[in-house]
Amino acid sequence: MTRARRAHLVTFGCQMNEYDSGRLRDLLCAHGWQLTEIREEADFIFFNTCSIRAKAAQRALRRLEELRPLKKNNPSLIIGLGGCLAEQEGRALFDQAPWLDLVAGPQHLPRLPDILDEILTDRSQIALIGPGETPAWSQANLEAQGAKPDTFNSTAGPLLDYVTIMQGCNNYCAYCVVPYLRGPELSRPAGEIVSEIKGRVAAGSRDITLLGQNVNAYGRGRLDGEPDFPGLLRLIADTGLDRLRFITSHPRDFSPELVNLFGDLSSLSESLHLPVQSGSDAVLKAMGRGYTRRVYLDLIEALRVRCPNLTLTTDLIVGFPGETEADFDESLSLIETVGFDAMFSFKYSDRSNTVASSLPDKVLEEEKSRRLIELQTRQKVITLAKNLAHLGTVLEVLVERVSSRYPGQLTGRARNYKLVHFDGPPELIGQLVSVRVIEAFSTSLRGERVEASR
Ligand code: SF4
Numbered sequence: 001m002t003r004a005r006r007a008h009l010v011t012f013g014c015q016m017n018e019y020d021s022g023r024l025r026d027l028l029c030a031h032g033w034q035l036t037e038i039r040e041e042a043d044f045i046f047f048n049t050c051s052i053r054a055k056a057a058q059r060a061l062r063r064l065e066e067l068r069p070l071k072k073n074n075p076s077l078i079i080g081l082g083g084c085l086a087e088q089e090g091r092a093l094f095d096q097a098p099w100l101d102l103v104a105g106p107q108h109l110p111r112l113p114d115i116l117d118e119i120l121t122d123r124s125q126i127a128l129i130g131p132g133e134t135p136a137w138s139q140a141n142l143e144a145q146g147a148k149p150d151t152f153n154s155t156a157g158p159l160l161d162y163v164t165i166m167q168g169c170n171n172y173c174a175y176c177v178v179p180y181l182r183g184p185e186l187s188r189p190a191g192e193i194v195s196e197i198k199g200r201v202a203a204g205s206r207d208i209t210l211l212g213q214n215v216n217a218y219g220r221g222r223l224d225g226e227p228d229f230p231g232l233l234r235l236i237a238d239t240g241l242d243r244l245r246f247i248t249s250h251p252r253d254f255s256p257e258l259v260n261l262f263g264d265l266s267s268l269s270e271s272l273h274l275p276v277q278s279g280s281d282a283v284l285k286a287m288g289r290g291y292t293r294r295v296y297l298d299l300i301e302a303l304r305v306r307c308p309n310l311t312l313t314t315d316l317i318v319g320f321p322g323e324t325e326a327d328f329d330e331s332l333s334l335i336e337t338v339g340f341d342a343m344f345s346f347k348y349s350d351r352s353n354t355v356a357s358s359l360p361d362k363v364l365e366e367e368k369s370r371r372l373i374e375l376q377t378r379q380k381v382i383t384l385a386k387n388l389a390h391l392g393t394v395l396e397v398l399v400e401r402v403s404s405r406y407p408g409q410l411t412g413r414a415r416n417y418k419l420v421h422f423d424g425p426p427e428l429i430g431q432l433v434s435v436r437v438i439e440a441f442s443t444s445l446r447g448e449r450v451e452a453s454r
Pocket of ligand 1: 169170171172173176177178179213214250
């Protein structure tokens with residue numbers, strides 16, 4: 001009996017890539033592949049990459065280099081690189097890494113099972129890049145690749161799951177490669193999304209995060225009868241799930257109707273990731289973000305009126321070309337004013353094709369590093385203060401797993417997405433439990449169970 005072909009997948013980068021890899025795993029299994037964690041026993045190794053920041057791209061290329069001896073020892077091994085780095089570099093990757101068999105942009109991943117058969121037959125190098133005509137994981141696209149839609153709805157979903165609702169972005173922020181690599185905005189039909197979520201809820205998912213580069217632009221330019229983003233959230237809220245979140249949204253596309261849903265929709269989580277990128281109007285303008293500091297702060301205020309316990313996280317870039325010390329101070333003061341619960345902060349790096357890469361007045365590397373350290377040091381203090389403010393409060397925790405860090409404890413997330421540890425039996429996994437916070441740390445809370453679960 002011949003053994004099933006084995007695939008080893010490695011994911012770099014964002015939740016969108018995690019989602020793409022998850023669907024690709026489903027698709028490969030549906031085509032008879034087995035998954036393996038051991039790359040040495042794989043027939044196909046695939047890196048799903050990110051190139052948003054120079055560092056992420058360099059890391060993936062370094063890992064690709066490690067595969068060269070594997071290919072030498074096993075010439076029939078297929079090595080593929082997908083995602084944003086593949087889209088950005090295209091066939092040039094074959095010059096850089098001749099042991100590579102396949103390069104596939106994010107919109108072509110659903111074609112991989114067929115393409116792998118093609119490579120196995122004629123051993124040619126194949127590059128699939130450029131835009132697709134439908135969102136990569138739309139039902140239409142999957143069916144066109146010969147996959148059965150049932151496969152995707154019947155997969156036993158984890159407790160916390162992710163569903164892509166759109167791909168691409170039309171915003172062209174001056175520093176960002178996404179619109180060049182993931183293409184223009186393409187929204188999945190609402191009916192298809194709702195049906196996928198119903199399937200996942202039936203399979204056990206209680207907490208679903210909607211994914212897209214700019215989710216609140218969902219449905220822009222939509223067909224008659226298709227909902228906009230608030231309309232989609234209302235439809236999803238009727239599917240019976242307990243918690244609903246979305247990443248990533250853009251402050252410019254945050255409509256008053258969307259603000260009002262916080263507090264209206266009981267399943268909408270009390271947490272929001274809303275990238276601000278800078279606290280300086282001059283830098284926001286140069287970035288092409290389409291809002292001012294005042295507009296951002298007003299939006300936060302309106303959200304907090306609707307949802308006083310809302311936790312907020314953000315992205316912030318330091319050292320954008322032309323950023324002065326005064327501009328940087330504006331970013332420092334903004335994080336104090338808002339009081340973010342957490343922040344993802346980065347040093348600006350030039351990405352090819354972007355407007356910012358050709359801007360003058362680049363900030364010196366040492367200066368960017370200094371600003372990043374100062375920003376992160378301030379944020380650490382704010383984050384701890386936000387966590388300490390939870391002491392004595394009771395949070396509804398969705399129990400996810402046995403704690404890997406604290407023996408005998410369980411770990412879950414509160415409605416505001418704070419990580420909570422508490423003593424309890426594993427039977428509580430998958431249930432909602434009331435927990436009183438008795439200790440606060442920089443990245444999590446510790447509590448004690450106060451009530452029966454459901
Ligand atoms: S909105 Fe986000 S994904 Fe779109 S261009 Fe701006 S930073 Fe990139």
